[in-house]
Amino acid sequence: MIKRHHIATLAAALGMAAALVGPALAADNAVDTSKRIKVAMVPKLIGLSVFKANEQGAREQAKKLNIDFLYTGPVTASAQGQVDVFNSLIARRFDVITTTANNPTQLAPTLRRAMKKGIKVVSYDSDVSPDARDFFIQNTSYPAFGKALVESVAKYTGADAKIAILSSTKDATIQNEWINALKAYMAKTYPKMQIVTTEYGESSPSKSLRAGLDIIQAHPDVTGIIAPDGAAEVGAAAAVQKLGKTGKIFVTGASDPDAIRQYVKSGIIKASPLWDEVKEGALVMYVARLAHNGALKPNDHFTAPDLGSYDVKNRVIIFSKPLIFTADNIDQYKF
Known part of the structure; x- marks a missing residue:
C-alpha cells in the first residue's frame, strides 16, 4: 500500500515538473x-x-x-x-x-x-x-536557384541561345539576387548564351503578358524567357501561347504549380523551379x-x-x- 505522505511527495514532484515544463x-x-x-x-x-x-x-x-x-x-x-x-x-x-x-x-x-x-x-x-x-x-540558396533557372531552359534552347528575362520590379530584392546568380552561372557554364533584354511586369499578370508580348515581338531570335516571378512566368507563357510560339520559345520562372500547370502540360514550360x-x-x-x-x-x-x-x-x-x-x-x- 502507498502511504499518504508518499502520495503527497509524488504529487509535489509532479507539480514541480509541470511548473518547469510550462x-x-x-x-x-x-x-x-x-x-x-x-x-x-x-x-x-x-x-x-x-x-x-x-x-x-x-x-x-x-x-x-x-x-x-x-x-x-x-x-x-x-x-x-x-x-x-x-x-x-x-x-x-x-x-x-x-x-x-x-x-x-x-x-x-x-x-x-x-x-x-x-x-x-x-x-x-x-x-x-x-x-x-x-x-x-x-x-533557397541564391546560387542553387540561379543554376536551376538556367538549366530549366538550357536543355531546350541550346548553349548559345538568346535569352530574355522578365522580372517583377527593378528593386525587388530576391529577383535581383536570382538574376545575379543566374548570370554568374550562365557566364561560367554557358558562356555563349546571351541575355538580350530584361523587362518588368510589376508582379501583375496583365502587365507581364504585355511585357512578354513585347519581348517576343521586339526580339524574334529569343528562344528562352526566364521569368523569376509568379506573375511574370504566367505572363511570359501566355505570350508564347498567344503568338503561336510553343516549341520555339521555352519559359521558366518561379511560380506555383496550379498557376503554370496548363503551360507545363502544353510544353511551353518544360521545367520550373520553386519550393x-x-x-x-x-x-x-x-x-x-x-x-x-x-x-x-x-x-x-x-x-x-x-x-x-x-x-x-x-x-x-x-x-x-x-x-x-x-x-x-x-x-x-x-x-
Missing part, C-alpha cells in the same frame, strides 16, 4: 504557446498565387501555435503600400510582422520603428535591410512564434514538426533546395 507547450515540447499573440503576414501584394499558398500554410500553422493571424497587404506591388500596412499594424500593437519586401530599403525605417516598439520582424522570400528584421527565411510555398508559410509562423518567445538565437539550430530541421546563420534560415516542377511530377502538387 503550462502549454507544443506537441514537440519545444515551443511555449501559453500566450496568444498577434502575427501579421504582409506579402508584396494581395492576390498573387504564390503568396496565397504561403497564407494557406501560415494560417494552418497559426492555429497550432495559439497565434491570432492576419493576412494583409497592398493590392499592387508597392513599397509605399507595404509601409502603410506596417504603420497600421504598429498602431494596432501586433506582436510580430512577417513580410516579403517590394523594396529592401524603403521599408526599413518603418520596420526599425516597429522593432524599437518591441515588435518582432521576420522577413521571408524577399529580404529587407538586415538591420530592419530579426530573422530572414530565404527560400513548397505552403510549407514555407508554415515555417514563417513557426519562426514568428520562436522569435516572439526569444527562443531563437542569431546562430542556432531548431526542428519544426512536420517541416524539418534548420540552421540559423547570422539570422538567416534557408528553407529548401529548389523543387523542379515538370510534366512528370506537377500533378503531385496542389497549391
Whole structure:
C-alpha cells in the first residue's frame, strides 16, 4: 500500500515538473504557446498565387501555435503600400510582422520603428535591410536557384541561345539576387548564351503578358524567357501561347504549380523551379512564434514538426533546395 505522505511527495514532484515544463507547450515540447499573440503576414501584394499558398500554410500553422493571424497587404506591388500596412499594424500593437519586401530599403525605417516598439520582424522570400528584421527565411540558396533557372531552359534552347528575362520590379530584392546568380552561372557554364533584354511586369499578370508580348515581338531570335516571378512566368507563357510560339520559345520562372500547370502540360514550360510555398508559410509562423518567445538565437539550430530541421546563420534560415516542377511530377502538387 502507498502511504499518504508518499502520495503527497509524488504529487509535489509532479507539480514541480509541470511548473518547469510550462503550462502549454507544443506537441514537440519545444515551443511555449501559453500566450496568444498577434502575427501579421504582409506579402508584396494581395492576390498573387504564390503568396496565397504561403497564407494557406501560415494560417494552418497559426492555429497550432495559439497565434491570432492576419493576412494583409497592398493590392499592387508597392513599397509605399507595404509601409502603410506596417504603420497600421504598429498602431494596432501586433506582436510580430512577417513580410516579403517590394523594396529592401524603403521599408526599413518603418520596420526599425516597429522593432524599437518591441515588435518582432521576420522577413521571408524577399529580404529587407538586415538591420530592419530579426530573422530572414530565404527560400533557397541564391546560387542553387540561379543554376536551376538556367538549366530549366538550357536543355531546350541550346548553349548559345538568346535569352530574355522578365522580372517583377527593378528593386525587388530576391529577383535581383536570382538574376545575379543566374548570370554568374550562365557566364561560367554557358558562356555563349546571351541575355538580350530584361523587362518588368510589376508582379501583375496583365502587365507581364504585355511585357512578354513585347519581348517576343521586339526580339524574334529569343528562344528562352526566364521569368523569376509568379506573375511574370504566367505572363511570359501566355505570350508564347498567344503568338503561336510553343516549341520555339521555352519559359521558366518561379511560380506555383496550379498557376503554370496548363503551360507545363502544353510544353511551353518544360521545367520550373520553386519550393513548397505552403510549407514555407508554415515555417514563417513557426519562426514568428520562436522569435516572439526569444527562443531563437542569431546562430542556432531548431526542428519544426512536420517541416524539418534548420540552421540559423547570422539570422538567416534557408528553407529548401529548389523543387523542379515538370510534366512528370506537377500533378503531385496542389497549391
